[in-house]
Amino acid sequence: MLTIHQLNKRFDHLQAVKDFNLVMQPGEFVTLLGPSGSGKTTVLRMVAGLESPTSGSIHLGDVDVTHLTPQKRNIGLVFQSYALFPNMSAYENIAFPLHVRKQDKHTIQKRVNELLALIGLTNRKDHLPHQLSGGERQRVALARALSFHPPLLLLDEPLSALDAKVRQSLRITLKEIQRTLGVTTLMVTHDQEEALELSDRIVVMAKGAVEQVGTAMDIYYAPQTAFTEGFIGETNPITAEVLDVIASPIGEKIYNLRWHHHVFSWLADRHIEPQGTSITIGIRPESFHFLPVGGHGSIEATIVDKLFFGSVTRFIVKLPDHTTVKVDAMSAISQQYPIGAKVGLLITDPRLPIGFVDEAVTMTANPS
Amino acid sequence: MRRKWISKIVIFFFILQMVIPVIGLMIFSIDNEGLFTLSSYQTLFTDPSFLSSLMNSLGISLVSVVLTILLVTPPIWYGYLYSPRILRVLEAMSFITFVLPGVVLGLAYVQFFSNPPFALAGTPTLLPFAFTLFGMPYYMQSVLNRLRHSEAKLYHDVARSLGSSNLRSLLRVQVPLLAPGILIGSILVFSIGMGEFTITQLTTGGSFMTLPIYLQVDFQNNPLAGAAMAVIALLIAIVLVSLTLGTFRRRKKRREAIHVNHSSVEQAV
Ligand SMILES: Nc1ncnc2c1ncn2[C@@H]1O[C@H](COP(=O)(O)OP(=O)(O)OP(=O)(O)O)[C@@H](O)[C@H]1O
Numbered sequence: 001m002l003t004i005h006q007l008n009k010r011f012d013h014l015q016a017v018k019d020f021n022l023v024m025q026p027g028e029f030v031t032l033l034g035p036s037g038s039g040k041t042t043v044l045r046m047v048a049g050l051e052s053p054t055s056g057s058i059h060l061g062d063v064d065v066t067h068l069t070p071q072k073r074n075i076g077l078v079f080q081s082y083a084l085f086p087n088m089s090a091y092e093n094i095a096f097p098l099h100v101r102k103q104d105k106h107t108i109q110k111r112v113n114e115l116l117a118l119i120g121l122t123n124r125k126d127h128l129p130h131q132l133s134g135g136e137r138q139r140v141a142l143a144r145a146l147s148f149h150p151p152l153l154l155l156d157e158p159l160s161a162l163d164a165k166v167r168q169s170l171r172i173t174l175k176e177i178q179r180t181l182g183v184t185t186l187m188v189t190h191d192q193e194e195a196l197e198l199s200d201r202i203v204v205m206a207k208g209a210v211e212q213v214g215t216a217m218d219i220y221y222a223p224q225t226a227f228t229e230g231f232i233g234e235t236n237p238i239t240a241e242v243l244d245v246i247a248s249p250i251g252e253k254i255y256n257l258r259w260h261h262h263v264f265s266w267l268a269d270r271h272i273e274p275q276g277t278s279i280t281i282g283i284r285p286e287s288f289h290f291l292p293v294g295g296h297g298s299i300e301a302t303i304v305d306k307l308f309f310g311s312v313t314r315f316i317v318k319l320p321d322h323t324t325v326k327v328d329a330m331s332a333i334s335q336q337y338p339i340g341a342k343v344g345l346l347i348t349d350p351r352l353p354i355g356f357v358d359e360a361v362t363m364t365a366n367p368s
Numbered sequence: 369m370r371r372k373w374i375s376k377i378v379i380f381f382f383i384l385q386m387v388i389p390v391i392g393l394m395i396f397s398i399d400n401e402g403l404f405t406l407s408s409y410q411t412l413f414t415d416p417s418f419l420s421s422l423m424n425s426l427g428i429s430l431v432s433v434v435l436t437i438l439l440v441t442p443p444i445w446y447g448y449l450y451s452p453r454i455l456r457v458l459e460a461m462s463f464i465t466f467v468l469p470g471v472v473l474g475l476a477y478v479q480f481f482s483n484p485p486f487a488l489a490g491t492p493t494l495l496p497f498a499f500t501l502f503g504m505p506y507y508m509q510s511v512l513n514r515l516r517h518s519e520a521k522l523y524h525d526v527a528r529s530l531g532s533s534n535l536r537s538l539l540r541v542q543v544p545l546l547a548p549g550i551l552i553g554s555i556l557v558f559s560i561g562m563g564e565f566t567i568t569q570l571t572t573g574g575s576f577m578t579l580p581i582y583l584q585v586d587f588q589n590n591p592l593a594g595a596a597m598a599v600i601a602l603l604i605a606i607v608l609v610s611l612t613l614g615t616f617r618r619r620k621k622r623r624e625a626i627h628v629n630h631s632s633v634e635q636a637v
């Protein structure tokens with residue numbers, strides 16, 4: 001659908017985008033995720049034709065669009081700041097691309113009304129942009145970008161200017177609309193939660209280059225670079241002893257590891273190799289679990305602090321060697337674990353099938 | 369607190385020194401040795417050469433405005449969006465007219481345009497170009513100001529990404545966006561056209577009567593009629609300014625009206 005090959009963009013002395021490659025399947029939802037200034041918008045603008053690449057190529061289907069003007073690309077683009085034409089009503093904004101395409105009056109009317117219904121703004125159609133709320137404006141901008149049935153939709157931080165509540169509901173709307181229409185979508189965001197929730201695949205970018213491409217699970221649980229690991233979510237780096245390496249049913253390497261007398265299984269990350277008999281891996285806070293103290297193969301630990309995050313509570317937990325780790329648990333159970341309490345701590349790899357977790361625990365119970 | 373007081377007093381005297389001569393002129397124009405009279409206005413409006421110079425001035429100013437809009441707007445717009453260099457050159461050029469006195473430009477025009485193939489001296493043909501040049505710094509700043517505050521580039525990008533040609537974007541999106549700046553700039557150019565004396569005198573050699581020239585001649589011959597004319601010029605200026613402000617206010621009202629309509633519909637539902 002969209003093929004980006006070795007794309008580069010240089011502004012004077014600044015390499016804004018470096019050797020960017022991406023192949024998107026029809027109907028796929030891909031997110032560019034990265035910190036401010038990592039070149040996400042620049043990639044999007046080059047795909048839209050608003051910026052010309054220094055080198056590299058962009059294909060839409062079989063067509064080389066690298067040097068086409070934006071008008072000829074037929075791509076829908078939604079800007080971060082909505083950018084509705086201030087002198088046109090919601091209706092006129094959505095109709096604009098259809099007028100441009102010289103469609104007849106009746107067709108335009110039908111299409112615009114259909115879209116207004118889709119975004120739930122039929123009764124607001126004659127409002128000018130400044131009379132609409134941020135969320136409403138963004139929905140109009142989305143409808144405008146979709147009105148001419150573009151095969152590819154580009155979204156530049158479409159939700160970042162909205163408050164948390166609206167953002168959440170619009171996220172769902174966005175995903176629903178994208179699914180209903182099946183339009184291939186490339187979105188830019190620096191909100192990792194948004195990226196993890198919406199995307200089929202995520203492209204993590206840093207300093208103009210791709211750090212990692214993968215599914216949300218891949219990116220989250222198997223970060224390939226230190227940057228990705230640090231950028232997305234929290235991790236606890238731990239060094240464990242390698243007891244055994246086995247193969248999973250689909251041929252992945254699984255380590256059986258021992259850490260503070262606790263034995264657990266861990267799916268091998270491609271970029272991490274054991275050093276001798278030990279290996280350093282990153283454990284997500286929610287991959288730890290509490291058991292009653294002395295529980296089945298667990299590490300005896302002490303809760304030293306609690307931070308309430310809403311549905312989740314973060315515990316700071318001290319281990320026998322006086323190091324601490326961060327552990328996330330549902331707030332519903334956090335009452336059972338007051339500060340100072342002793343608990344049993346376990347690690348489970350959420351990527352592993354249930355059987356493997358059991359096996360590791362069994363090994364712990366019968367150390368040989 | 370005390371500073372506020374001082375600045376108020378300063379502003380008061382500042383306005384006073386501007387207003388007093390004007391009021392003096394007004395009184396002078398309706399004063400007949402202590403009695404009220406409109407005779408000077410009567411003389412003025414029955415003088416055919418006053419009316420023709422008024423029409424000339426209005427005409428030449430309007431032509432200058434159209435010329436400015438057509439000649440100056442596109443390069444500013446293009447420079448602002450795509451080429452800071454063009455913009456810098458334009459800005460530098462527009463400042464030249466600040467340091468270039470009308471006399472110099474007028475003499476240069478006479479010198480250059482006196483012989484074929486450009487034998488234009490003695491006709492008003494050159495005036496709109498001169499006024500455009502003189503109005504350019506003001507026009508440019510007011511359009512630039514609008515460009516800076518209206519995210520013109522963003523909207524142009526949006527229009528193009530939606531498939532619009534550059535021309536359609538210019539006419540349907542950019543012009544409405546920049547209209548307030550163009551309007552204010554136009555008024556400034558217009559008022560330069562209405563008031564310019566030196567170049568008009570030099571290039572047309574008095575063959576083309578405009579209001580300022582008529583005023584100058586008339587004021588010498590008949591100070592009373594001259595004063596009446598000055599007052600009329602002032603009225604024209606006031607009408608112009610209120611027209612502009614009125615346009616903005618009407619626009620705003622129209623928007624609000626749409627808003628009210630909708631809220632009442634919602635209430636009904
Ligand atoms: N027109 C331009 N001229 C010069 N430099 C530019 C231009 N556009 C972008 N840059 C630079 O290129 C780099 C990448 O910018 P870009 O806007 O793509 O970042 P981003 O990932 O979208 O960041 P953000 O999350 O803040 O939007 C930045 O350092 C920026 O300053």
Ligand SMILES: [Mg+2]
Nearest residue numbers: 040041042156
């Ligand atoms: Mg950006």
